[in-house]
Amino acid sequence: MSYRDEIHEMRGELKALYKAIPGATRGFAELSKAAGEEGVLERKHREYVAIGIAVAQRCQPCINFHVEALMKAGGTRQELSDVLAMALQMGGGPALMYAGHALGCWDELAAAVQGA
Numbered sequence: 001m002s003y004r005d006e007i008h009e010m011r012g013e014l015k016a017l018y019k020a021i022p023g024a025t026r027g028f029a030e031l032s033k034a035a036g037e038e039g040v041l042e043r044k045h046r047e048y049v050a051i052g053i054a055v056a057q058r059c060q061p062c063i064n065f066h067v068e069a070l071m072k073a074g075g076t077r078q079e080l081s082d083v084l085a086m087a088l089q090m091g092g093g094p095a096l097m098y099a100g101h102a103l104g105c106w107d108e109l110a111a112a113v114q115g116a
Contacts, residue, residue, distance in 0.1 A: 003064055003105040004112060010061045044073035048083045055084060055098045056091035063098060067105045071113075077106055 001009070018025040036046060047070040054062035070080065084099040091098075 003067075003108045006061065007064045007068060010064065042073070044070060044075045044079075047073050047075060048079065051080065051102060052083050052087040052090070055087035055095050055102055058094055058098050060098070060101060063102045064105055067102055068109060071106070071109060077103075077110070080106055 018029070036043065041049075047066050050066040051063060051070060054066055067080070080102065084102055088095050088099055
């Protein structure tokens with residue numbers, strides 16, 4: 001399955017989850033919105049933090065969503081690579097594998113944007 005397909009499928013699953021348990025998920029949605037609002041850090045810097053944590057925590061859907069958001073926020077592949085280097089240092093071998101996923105997701109989404 002491609003990263004784009006994974007993102008689409010996860011969005012569908014989350015939509016169903018939000019419908020099934022609106023009270024619990026509404027709180028998370030509000031937290032996510034508040035955490036993403038501009039403050040001292042620009043949006044892309046917040047996304048770098050999220051990707052670093054997602055890699056270290058081995059959350060593939062989180063990686064996918066935050067790579068996509070990083071692209072929209074104006075991040076670059078080289079900046080992402082620097083963040084992935086720090087995530088590797090913090091997460092060791094397992095983070096190495098998920099860092100590969102994050103870079104692969106970037107490359108696939110970037111190719112799709114260029115091809116569109």
